[in-house]
Amino acid sequence: MATTEIFLIAMLIIFSLPYLIWRVGQTDYYAPLVVVQIITGILLGPGILGRAYPEYYQFVFNPQVVQSLNGIAWWAVMIFVMIAGIELDLKKAWEHRRESGITAGLALGVPLLFGSVAALGLLGYAGWMGPKAQSWQFVLGVGMACAVTALPILILLMEKLEILRQPIGQRILRYASLDDIAIWGVLAVILLDWERMGRQLGFLVVFAVATVLFRRLMQWLEERDRWYAAFVWLAACAFAADWAGLHYMVGAFLAGAVMDAEWFNQQRMDFLRANVLMAVMPVFFLSTGLRTNWAMGGTAVFVVAAVMLFASVSGKLAGIHIAGKILKWGPGEASIIGWLLQTKALIMIIFVNILLDKQIITSETFTALLLMAIGSTMLTVPVVYPKLQRVAQLIFKTS
Numbered sequence: 001m002a003t004t005e006i007f008l009i010a011m012l013i014i015f016s017l018p019y020l021i022w023r024v025g026q027t028d029y030y031a032p033l034v035v036v037q038i039i040t041g042i043l044l045g046p047g048i049l050g051r052a053y054p055e056y057y058q059f060v061f062n063p064q065v066v067q068s069l070n071g072i073a074w075w076a077v078m079i080f081v082m083i084a085g086i087e088l089d090l091k092k093a094w095e096h097r098r099e100s101g102i103t104a105g106l107a108l109g110v111p112l113l114f115g116s117v118a119a120l121g122l123l124g125y126a127g128w129m130g131p132k133a134q135s136w137q138f139v140l141g142v143g144m145a146c147a148v149t150a151l152p153i154l155i156l157l158m159e160k161l162e163i164l165r166q167p168i169g170q171r172i173l174r175y176a177s178l179d180d181i182a183i184w185g186v187l188a189v190i191l192l193d194w195e196r197m198g199r200q201l202g203f204l205v206v207f208a209v210a211t212v213l214f215r216r217l218m219q220w221l222e223e224r225d226r227w228y229a230a231f232v233w234l235a236a237c238a239f240a241a242d243w244a245g246l247h248y249m250v251g252a253f254l255a256g257a258v259m260d261a262e263w264f265n266q267q268r269m270d271f272l273r274a275n276v277l278m279a280v281m282p283v284f285f286l287s288t289g290l291r292t293n294w295a296m297g298g299t300a301v302f303v304v305a306a307v308m309l310f311a312s313v314s315g316k317l318a319g320i321h322i323a324g325k326i327l328k329w330g331p332g333e334a335s336i337i338g339w340l341l342q343t344k345a346l347i348m349i350i351f352v353n354i355l356l357d358k359q360i361i362t363s364e365t366f367t368a369l370l371l372m373a374i375g376s377t378m379l380t381v382p383v384v385y386p387k388l389q390r391v392a393q394l395i396f397k398t399s
Helices: 003-025 033-043 054-060 063-086 090-095 097-122 135-147 151-161 167-190 194-220 223-244 248-257 266-279 281-289 298-327 333-341 345-357 363-398
Strands: none
Touching (some): 003 033, 003 054, 033 281, 063 151, 063 223, 063 248, 063 266, 063 281, 090 097, 097 135, 097 298, 097 333, 135 167, 135 298, 135 363, 151 363, 167 333, 167 345, 194 223, 266 281, 298 333, 298 363, 333 363, 345 363
């Protein structure tokens, strides 16, 4: 078969198999379609499908096809990260800066500490730290992976739980937005390359100047032209960041973060995000699954994933409960907020993809962290929904 035909077979598998599992299995309560797509990507990867049917795997996912899929995946995830950057609402966070600062700081700091301790334990064993990493980069990278909140997936889950537009939903968005900025800031620190320090400083200076000019241009343009300008800006920022040694995904986030959500029609932005998730992001999930590795042994990878999941969830809940005590929240609030903020999925998977690209972690560590992200996201709705029901009943009784 020609490469084009094999590529289309791969696309047929990518879009049909996860959808059938999700729809026929009715997994939406505990595993949204996004999670099913990620799991399917792992199943189609070299560690499972490649081991069970090596000839079939090598036929469908040959180097030419994988290269084509990677190109789609890169662009899809850059658009997705840019939209996440655009939707950061720092004005609300500033209006409630004491509450937001305390909560976001503890929500990020405590799981970061727990995850870093777990990563320190992994330093004693070979095969987990990447060949180009220093110990502090590995520890901080794994620790931050445990602290990440997946803002885009959090929005989807809160929509499902019907709390996105409620006061508690808006509060959670404020906390997650501040943590999102901190995550990308820490990533930039991890990726600092002393040999390219001149390039990186040059990038930041040029980016600052270009941002001023770009913002003036966007304010002058009509809305119908702003999206085209935004995509040009995205490609330029991603290229410049990657050339400077920071990674194109850092550039994609910065490209969105300096844009104002008010420049765009909210319905159109929601529509674009939904279509990117539906039409091209499944390719990213598949390409992520193709990077999994079970060479250390399935047991070891699962044990590390379980340790990381415990560090992530317990750290997030501990941090939020401390914040709740300080800020005197009502009964049950801290538990609901903590469980929602521990959602990992997309942003964490993007984060660890970057760590793997830069060889700060190995593919075995990547696989363990990917499993942790899936576990944390699958826990969210089944745990939070009953808690919301109990809080609603309590409010009804007291009123």
